[in-house]
Amino acid sequence: EAGVAQSPRYKIIEKRQSVAFWCNPISGHATLYWYQQILGQGPKLLIQFQNNGVVDDSQLPKDRFSAERLKGVDSTLKIQPAKLEDSAVYLCASSLEVGGRKNIQYFGAGTRLSVL
Amino acid sequence: AQKITQTQPGMFVQEKEAVTLDCTYDTSDPSYGLFWYKQPSSGEMIFLIYQGSYDQQNATEGRYSLNFQKARKSANLVISASQLGDSAMYFCAMRANIIQGAQKLVFGQGTRLTINP
Numbered sequence: 001e002a003g004v005a006q007s008p009r010y011k012i013i014e015k016r017q018s019v020a021f022w023c024n025p026i027s028g029h030a031t032l033y034w035y036q037q038i039l040g041q042g043p044k045l046l047i048q049f050q051n052n053g054v055v056d057d058s059q060l061p062k063d064r065f066s067a068e069r070l071k072g073v074d075s076t077l078k079i080q081p082a083k084l085e086d087s088a089v090y091l092c093a094s095s096l097e098v099g100g101r102k103n104i105q106y107f108g109a110g111t112r113l114s115v116l
Numbered sequence: 117a118q119k120i121t122q123t124q125p126g127m128f129v130q131e132k133e134a135v136t137l138d139c140t141y142d143t144s145d146p147s148y149g150l151f152w153y154k155q156p157s158s159g160e161m162i163f164l165i166y167q168g169s170y171d172q173q174n175a176t177e178g179r180y181s182l183n184f185q186k187a188r189k190s191a192n193l194v195i196s197a198s199q200l201g202d203s204a205m206y207f208c209a210m211r212a213n214i215i216q217g218a219q220k221l222v223f224g225q226g227t228r229l230t231i232n233p
Contacts, residue, residue: 033220042120042207042223043161048214055218089159102149102168103211105221107161 002026004108006092012114018080021111025073025094031055032069033105034077035091043091049075082115089113118143118212120224127229129198136183137193137227139208149211150191151221152182156204164206167191195229203231 005024013019025032031050035043046065047057051072060067064083069075079086089112093105119142129135141150152164167175167182175182183192195202205228209221 031218040225042209042226043221044223045220048218048220050218056214056220091159091161093161102166103219104151104163104166106163107153109158109160112159 004092004094004106006090006108006111008111009109010112010114012116013082014116015084016081018078019082019113020076020078021090021092021113023075023077023092023108025075025092026106029094029096029106030072031095031097032075033093033095034067034075035093035107037089037091037110039088046077079113082113084115087113087115118145118148118210118222120208120210120222122208122224122227124227125225127227129229129231131200131231131233132197134194134196135198135202135229137195137206137208137229139191139193139224141189141191141208141210143210143212145213150182150184151209151211152180152191152193153207153209153223154202154204155207155226161207165193198231200231200233203229205229 034046037043046060048055049069052069067077089110091110093107095105121140148169150167153161165177165180179196181194205226207226208224212222
């Protein structure tokens with residue numbers, strides 16, 4: 001079974017530029033998550049989708065970040081314009097269900113963003 | 117609000133020894149779940165083990181076991197017979213309920229484990 005796919009693996013941009021990340025979840029997984037992991041910290045949830053609807057985006061800086069999940073499968077996360085503090089690893093995860101006791105989240109390898 | 121605390125920034129262990137990574141948590145929910153993930157230098161978060169708050173026995177998965185002490189609100193990960201490939205960051209996480217049954221994971225700061233030959 002293929003895991004969560006993310007691209008690109010690395011991205012270097014200058015501040016005020018825009019950038020987009022792509023994620024393809026595990027086949028059949030209803031829920032998709034985007035996390036931001038700043039160096040030296042644990043991941044922090046940015047947005048969660050169930051199929052193609054947003055479940056939680058309370059931690060997403062909506063003035064510059066946007067995300068969509070077309071047709072309930074692939075998802076893109078965009079930053080426009082980027083700031084220096086957006087330098088981080090952006091992790092995508094998916095899970096089979098929305099809730100449930102165990103509901104394991106499976107992660108991709110992430111995209112490492114450097115904003116200069 | 118849920119919170120995870122990992123107090124060991126780094127651990128150094130000799131190969132083949134057992135190692136315990138500490139995790140304490142705080143929540144007011146009676147039903148919760150605790151997870152451990154491994155993050156090697158490649159960046160991917162790898163699920164290791166899960167413990168539910170109502171589970172009667174401590175979880176085990178191969179060389180990984182979870183020492184769950186509910187009264188102390190601790191969920192320490194034990195790795196037996198450590199291997200060089202175990203060198204990585206390890207994150208403890210808690211399932212936090214959002215709305216309508218949806219959940220997110222709240223992560224600790226992580227512990228960097230280094231296995232010496």
